[in-house]
Amino acid sequence: MQLNRQQRAVLDFMKECHADQKRKYDHAPYWTHPYAVAALASAYIKDEGVIEIAFCHDVLEDTTCDQHQLSAELKRIGYSTGSVKTIMDGIIGLTDVYTKENYPELNRRERKKREATRLGQTNYLVQSVKYADLTDNTKSIVSGDPGFARVYVGEMIDLLDQMRIGNIHLLIASCHELSLALNQIDAR
Template structure:
């Protein structure tokens, strides 16, 4: 199979896993976000594990899929390239928020986000590169559609970008610029 065929199968797997989930602000299926994240990332890398992880980055966090199931799927679709399948899963795990409300109900959002920030700062350069593409897509979407929440979100991701600076330098700069421009667009309205 070609890389594009593999990515198409992974996209369909992520779409199926997300089921009927929709984007919060638009009447689009959830998969549009991971696809946009992958496409943003594609401008900076063509490595299959990163592109696949971009498509899958919210699956473990937002669906019932567990890491062993995902690894089994990836091994099957990546032409038995076990190292690439394992790298993809590692990246997805690094992209998955651990300090969520369900797991830490006694902590408030600010406390959970601080713990998540410290965790993200320890992730590898590839996971941080995917995070930059995720931040870009979400910053644009949230700023355009939720003027009340956007300042809080932009503050949170600004903190992440200050701590998570090991990824692709060009995409990092773009993420910083998008966050800055998003802040400015809010201030202008």
């Protein structure tokens, strides 16, 4: 994946936001996950903002950075107003709405079902990056937590059932990873 100056600056900002966070199962620096998502998504999508959206898809959800800070940083890096809007719309579209903090009265199953419905109403770019996110996360979860993997693949099925307008190649990759996960879970 070739990065231009602005994309390298976004990568650096994302690394700063995730700071010392580690991936849950392999304990790699957390930034390696959004980087992998960006690499996969950008292999199939050349749309403006796809790399930046993938890089920052967990920033609002998993760090102290808020929408205002992220938007200001994109402007500081030199993105145009239109590009900032495209990137922010994508990141906001990928940020969970139905969280335990926002909906404590709902159990996980109900929150995830609502999130799947919401994501099913998002645009091509959001759904495409989400496919790449699911593909990368599935590998980690299945190898790192086989018990939770059963729950996760059920949620993934719900998501993929709702999200049907993203990039077909990324959808296929995500479905392939789901199939591998189901086979591994069944083999245990």
